[in-house]
Amino acid sequence: MHFDAPLPLQSGASLSGYQLSYETYGTLNADKSNAVLVCHALNASHHVAGTYDGQANSEGWWDNMIGPGKALDTTQFFVIGVNNLGSCFGSTGPMHTNPATGRAYGTDFPVVTVEDWVDAQARLLDVLGIHKLAAVMGGSLGGMQALSWTLRYPQRVGHALVIASAPNLNAENIAFNEVARRAIVTDPDFHGGHFYDHGVIPKRGLRIARMIGHITYLSDDVMNEKFGRQLRAAALAAKNGKPEELTGYLYSTQDAEFQIESYLRYQGDKFAEYFDANTYLLITRALDYFDPARNFGGDLSQALAAATCKFLIVSFTTDWRFAPKRSREIVKALLDNRRQVSYAEIDAPHGHDAFLLNDPRYKNVVRSYFDGVAKEVSQ
Amino acid sequence: MHFDAPLPLQSGASLSGYQLSYETYGTLNADKSNAVLVCHALNASHHVAGTYDGQANSEGWWDNMIGPGKALDTTQFFVIGVNNLGSCFGSTGPMHTNPATGRAYGTDFPVVTVEDWVDAQARLLDVLGIHKLAAVMGGSLGGMQALSWTLRYPQRVGHALVIASAPNLNAENIAFNEVARRAIVTDPDFHGGHFYDHGVIPKRGLRIARMIGHITYLSDDVMNEKFGRQLRAAALAAKNGKPEELTGYLYSTQDAEFQIESYLRYQGDKFAEYFDANTYLLITRALDYFDPARNFGGDLSQALAAATCKFLIVSFTTDWRFAPKRSREIVKALLDNRRQVSYAEIDAPHGHDAFLLNDPRYKNVVRSYFDGVAKEVSQ
Numbered sequence: 001m002h003f004d005a006p007l008p009l010q011s012g013a014s015l016s017g018y019q020l021s022y023e024t025y026g027t028l029n030a031d032k033s034n035a036v037l038v039c040h041a042l043n044a045s046h047h048v049a050g051t052y053d054g055q056a057n058s059e060g061w062w063d064n065m066i067g068p069g070k071a072l073d074t075t076q077f078f079v080i081g082v083n084n085l086g087s088c089f090g091s092t093g094p095m096h097t098n099p100a101t102g103r104a105y106g107t108d109f110p111v112v113t114v115e116d117w118v119d120a121q122a123r124l125l126d127v128l129g130i131h132k133l134a135a136v137m138g139g140s141l142g143g144m145q146a147l148s149w150t151l152r153y154p155q156r157v158g159h160a161l162v163i164a165s166a167p168n169l170n171a172e173n174i175a176f177n178e179v180a181r182r183a184i185v186t187d188p189d190f191h192g193g194h195f196y197d198h199g200v201i202p203k204r205g206l207r208i209a210r211m212i213g214h215i216t217y218l219s220d221d222v223m224n225e226k227f228g229r230q231l232r233a234a235a236l237a238a239k240n241g242k243p244e245e246l247t248g249y250l251y252s253t254q255d256a257e258f259q260i261e262s263y264l265r266y267q268g269d270k271f272a273e274y275f276d277a278n279t280y281l282l283i284t285r286a287l288d289y290f291d292p293a294r295n296f297g298g299d300l301s302q303a304l305a306a307a308t309c310k311f312l313i314v315s316f317t318t319d320w321r322f323a324p325k326r327s328r329e330i331v332k333a334l335l336d337n338r339r340q341v342s343y344a345e346i347d348a349p350h351g352h353d354a355f356l357l358n359d360p361r362y363k364n365v366v367r368s369y370f371d372g373v374a375k376e377v378s379q
Numbered sequence: 380m381h382f383d384a385p386l387p388l389q390s391g392a393s394l395s396g397y398q399l400s401y402e403t404y405g406t407l408n409a410d411k412s413n414a415v416l417v418c419h420a421l422n423a424s425h426h427v428a429g430t431y432d433g434q435a436n437s438e439g440w441w442d443n444m445i446g447p448g449k450a451l452d453t454t455q456f457f458v459i460g461v462n463n464l465g466s467c468f469g470s471t472g473p474m475h476t477n478p479a480t481g482r483a484y485g486t487d488f489p490v491v492t493v494e495d496w497v498d499a500q501a502r503l504l505d506v507l508g509i510h511k512l513a514a515v516m517g518g519s520l521g522g523m524q525a526l527s528w529t530l531r532y533p534q535r536v537g538h539a540l541v542i543a544s545a546p547n548l549n550a551e552n553i554a555f556n557e558v559a560r561r562a563i564v565t566d567p568d569f570h571g572g573h574f575y576d577h578g579v580i581p582k583r584g585l586r587i588a589r590m591i592g593h594i595t596y597l598s599d600d601v602m603n604e605k606f607g608r609q610l611r612a613a614a615l616a617a618k619n620g621k622p623e624e625l626t627g628y629l630y631s632t633q634d635a636e637f638q639i640e641s642y643l644r645y646q647g648d649k650f651a652e653y654f655d656a657n658t659y660l661l662i663t664r665a666l667d668y669f670d671p672a673r674n675f676g677g678d679l680s681q682a683l684a685a686a687t688c689k690f691l692i693v694s695f696t697t698d699w700r701f702a703p704k705r706s707r708e709i710v711k712a713l714l715d716n717r718r719q720v721s722y723a724e725i726d727a728p729h730g731h732d733a734f735l736l737n738d739p740r741y742k743n744v745v746r747s748y749f750d751g752v753a754k755e756v757s758q
Binding site: 010011012013107110111168169170171172174175176178179181182183185186187188204207208211212214215218220223224226227228229249251252253254257258260261264265268281282284285288289291320 | 389390391392486489490547548549550551553554555557558560561562564565566567583586587590591593594597599602603605606607608628630631632633636637639640643644647660661663664667668670699
């Protein structure tokens with residue numbers, strides 16, 4: 001969808017002549033009351049569910065959650081996935097041509113915030129003729145967008161599902177984001193953000209960024225269970241059906257000695273192949289900046305007074321990036337405003353990643369919540 | 380101290396013609412029974428206490444612990460600090476000339492382990508004529524050396540103080556080390572580890588490594604208390620006595636917007652000025668490799684059966700890098716062997732860094748332990 005009218009941004013800048021990539025699933029009902037907007041996090045896109053014909057491994061990133069008969073049932077709801085501005089999966093972003101200069105935006109792409117994304121999503125809904133969402137839903141950074149929807153467009157949201165999220169990032173989270181950004185920005189192939197002109201990609205920085213991300217998405221427990229101190233050589237032997245024996249150390253500082261090292265390198269390499277470096281900077285910064293309580297002297301209860309919809313808040317016990325206590329802050333602030341809020345704290349071992357995984361208790365909570373939403377929606 | 384005899388290493392390699400930098404404090408008594416060896420961690424050295432004449436800010440890294448009248452009292456004990464092989468503060472390391480090639484070792488410096496360091500320290504004691512240590516003491520990686528002493532030279536240790544340490548690194552710790560190493564190794568200025576020949580330093584990688592280190596040394600709580608979401612502009616205003624007002628965001632992905640970012644960049648820059656990149660690789664690898672239970676099928680109790688000395692184990696509640704539960708594993712394994720062990724779990728907010736800080740409860744535990752050791756030592 002192309003938009004000609006400039007979008008005013010939180011920074012004071014504005015973005016003119018942009019486009020948004022989006023996908024929809026299911027059928028919009030006659031009174032357009034069954035729409036559910038699904039917001040994505042760092043490295044995901046508008047492709048939230050289903051597969052593309054003839055493309056292997058093309059499942060949407062939340063395909064275990066969204067589809068016919070699934071927790072978010074596309075036979076009942078009209079689901080919309082939108083790629084955010086500044087991302088690298090179709091919507092206007094740093095790799096696209098800056099009309100002002102005729103070359104790729106690069107680091108000249110304006111800094112976008114959660115609020116800006118929400119405004120852009122609202123304009124898309126305007127064009128689709130959807131005045132009010134049955135629900136808005138997201139995990140992690142997507143949860144921040146869902147929360148922001150309830151504050152910027154309270155009359156346009158029936159329900160908000162805020163999963164594995166937080167009312168803002170704490171210092172440690174900002175710190176991890178900053179290290180990842182510095183790794184990218186100081187990669188000589190970054191070229192001040194205009195690497196497209198040089199035909200290179202700051203892959204070294206992207207790899208480091210992704211490795212840090214993976215460590216923080218997983219819990220200590222699941223990492224120990226999945227990798228522990230297993231040596232790569234022992235893992236390879238096991239994979240090839242060879243007898244397990246005590247493999248000697250390689251005594252190397254550069255070879256991947258432990259299985260966890262091999263895993264992280266693989267994930268880093270894969271990510272550097274498809275993700276845009278400038279997008280990584282923009283999206284981590286949107287995470288850093290989100291802080292609805294900021295204009296209320298840090299008082300989250302005051303900040304959330306604007307929200308009028310009903311809420312489901314979900315957190316996961318081993319998530320140390322978006323810890324349950326951060327979700328409980330949201331719950332408390334909503335209750336302070338006497339809002340209707342359900343809260344589920346799922347005892348899951350997988351850390352922050354749990355919100356993307358197929359945990360039956362988690363899925364049942366979401367399914368049951370949407371069963372309630374469906375009753376409010378005319379079929 | 381120069382050593383001509385080759386030192387056989389765990390890897391099978393050996394190091395010939397090396398030197399160890401060391402410092403001593405206090406006076407060795409007549410029967411040489413009051414010696415305490417202090418082992419250092421990642422970025423420290425043999426300079427454990429005191430200051431150098433005429434040099435500002437030259438306090439030893441554990442000066443709050445060691446000195447006349449301090450918890451480790453140098454009027455009673457003869458304290459020895461040794462810079463480990465492969466380090467960059469005087470002992471033979473990657474920046475020194477490889478006799479085999481005539482150029483700096485660089486990445487050709489052999490991979491050294493905790494056990495190798497302990498063997499080298501034992502040789503130094505041989506030359507000093509010290510057969511048995513009153514105590515060996517260390518924090519973090521230094522604690523691993525102290526533990527290793529009790530296994531390799533059980534007859535030569537009276538007491539071991541193992542502080543903020545672990546019987547091995549878990550997957551998450553190895554993972555953080557690996558990211559830091561990849562940042563260094565993939566810095567174009569690393570030149571395969573022979574950057575000395577090129578007159579450059581892989582500072583980008585060292586900065587990233589140090590930033591990651593700082594995040595993991597601090598607790599989430601202390602980071603929030605010290606930095607929180609404070610903006611750099613607000614911090615600067617406060618420093619200059621200007622009225623505190625709501626500072627606007629810069630809306631930048633590259634400027635240091637938050638105070639935590641500014642702090643981490645400063646720490647990274649400082650570290651890159653003085654620390655050797657190859658040393659960083661070697662020392663983090665020594666951390667990864669340490670695992671005394673490895674040759675006992677992972678059974679730490681069997682592994683620690685060789686130890687005969689008395690122990691003080693100390694951990695800190697908010698240390699998530701070397702968590703209390705890891706210290707408790709050591710305590711349990713020692714108790715399984717009916718060894719005499721004291722254990723203190725200090726309720727401190729500072730994370731792993733706590734072992735270097737001046738917490739009175741912590742210092743009192745160590746002081747009181749050394750009071751007991753002193754009674755066993757002839758004055």
